[in-house]
Amino acid sequence: MCTGGPTRSPTRGAHALSEGVLVERAQDGDDRAFEVLVRRHQDTVYRIALRILREPADARDAAQEALVTAWRKLPELADTESFAAWLNRIVGRRALNVLRARRPETPIEGGERITAAAPGPAAEAFAGDLREALHDALSELPPAQRVCWILREMEGLGYEEIAGIVDATPTAVRGRIHRARTHLVEALESWR
Amino acid sequence: MAVDPSDVHDRLPCANSVDALLRHLVSGALTEHESACRYCRDQAEELRPLVTAVRRSEERRVTAPPGLVSDVMRVVRAERRGGRSIVLDGSGPGGTEVRESAVAALLRASVDAVPGVVVGRCRIEQTARGVVVRATVRVGLDRPIPEAAEAARSTMRALVEEQLGLPVVRVDLDVVDVRDDAGRDRLRPW
Structure with a gap:
């Protein structure tokens, strides 16, 4: 026996493997390689879901569904080095769908602006933290605007990438980010 | 809109x-x-x-809740992709089959012992004449590629012959990358 192979654990050293190797192995059905990928990316996946949904329980569900979806669709991923961006896309889409289901009313798009009615969320937020005020202002936005803003300004994704997640053109994404920012600046005016 | x-x-x-x-x-x-x-x-x-x-x-640093990985992996393992099986020779009655994924895991692990070579994809096909292995590999720069590939090939061949008791028709290696860390993160040099 010249290999010493069969007595070695198949996961031995797996944590030291590069993303491309792990993705190829997972595409082959190697669930141990996939587990290493899940451990590497779980914080980012959960953070994106939490930023969009705000409810930890909803974010956890969305993160879990996104990671399971990634396992199922992994054989379709052609560029193994783009795994992280591909995963972000899956969780972004998932969270947006949850958000839309949660708010069945017609999203306000175009030039319309939402005003927070005092003594509603804005008044409460004034007493709280600025971070909470931002989150409250974000939750007043239509789902697509909120998601575009969060992915751009908090996760640093590009317009093209965001467009793929929200099924819109990059120009429409830029428009939503602009409208979101206008609303947020106004909502935070009292913090000046 | x-x-x-x-x-x-x-x-x-x-x-x-x-x-x-x-x-x-x-x-x-x-x-x-x-x-x-x-x-x-x-x-x-x-x-x-x-x-x-x-x-x-x-x-505020956000970390995933505990238990997320195990919940995900429970679902993943429950619907593990089937894959084919490799039929081993035996005198019977009864037969022995090994899942392709299990053989692939053994083959990858065996190459861990070969310096400078890391196996990514690994497919095993059983033909009438024996087993055909096709794998993608990343090779380090510290020795000639043919030498590294041959070391990986003979290791994989030996594993199939000795552990599975099956003849090997061919081991095809596709070198997808050549670099100084050969597919491993720099955190753990080898």
Whole structure:
């Protein structure tokens, strides 16, 4: 026996493997390689879901569904080095769908602006933290605007990438980010 | 849905985009222009509470809840992709089959002992004449590729012959990358 192979654990050293190797192995059905990928990316996946949904329980569900979806669709991923961006896309889409289901009313798009009615969320937020005020202002936005803003300004994704997640053109994404920012600046005016 | 031509009104009179300015303000890395330009400075003042709010938000490190990995992996393992099986020779009665995925895991692990070679994809096909192995490998720069590939090939061949008791027709290796870390993170040099 010249290999010493069969007595070695198949996961031995797996944590030291590069993303491309792990993705190829997972595409082959190697669930141990996939587990290493899940451990590497779980914080980012959960953070994106939490930023969009705000409810930890909803974010956890969305993160879990996104990671399971990634396992199922992994054989379709052609560029193994783009795994992280591909995963972000899956969780972004998932969270947006949850958000839309949660708010069945017609999203306000175009030039319309939402005003927070005092003594509603804005008044409460004034007493709280600025971070909470931002989150409250974000939750007043239509789902697509909120998601575009969060992915751009908090996760640093590009317009093209965001467009793929929200099924819109990059120009429409830029428009939503602009409208979101206008609303947020106004909502935070009292913090000046 | 109407498309907003925001390209125009997202630009300051100096042609800088407000989106870029906001990102630079949050990261604290203003361009030379942004530090000097009065339009950018006025806009920065406008954005100040928002910049502070985004920064405060980012200060809070978010980690995944405990149990997420195990919940995901429970579902993943329950629907593990079937894959084919390799039929082993035996005198019977009864037969022995080994899942292709299990053989692939053994083959990858066996090559862990070969310096400078890491196996990614690994497919095993059983033919009438024996087993055909096809794998992608990443090879390090510290020795000639043919030598590294041959070491991996003979290791895989030996494993199939000795552990599975099957003849090997061919071991095809596709070298997908050649680099000084050969597919391993630098955290753990070998």
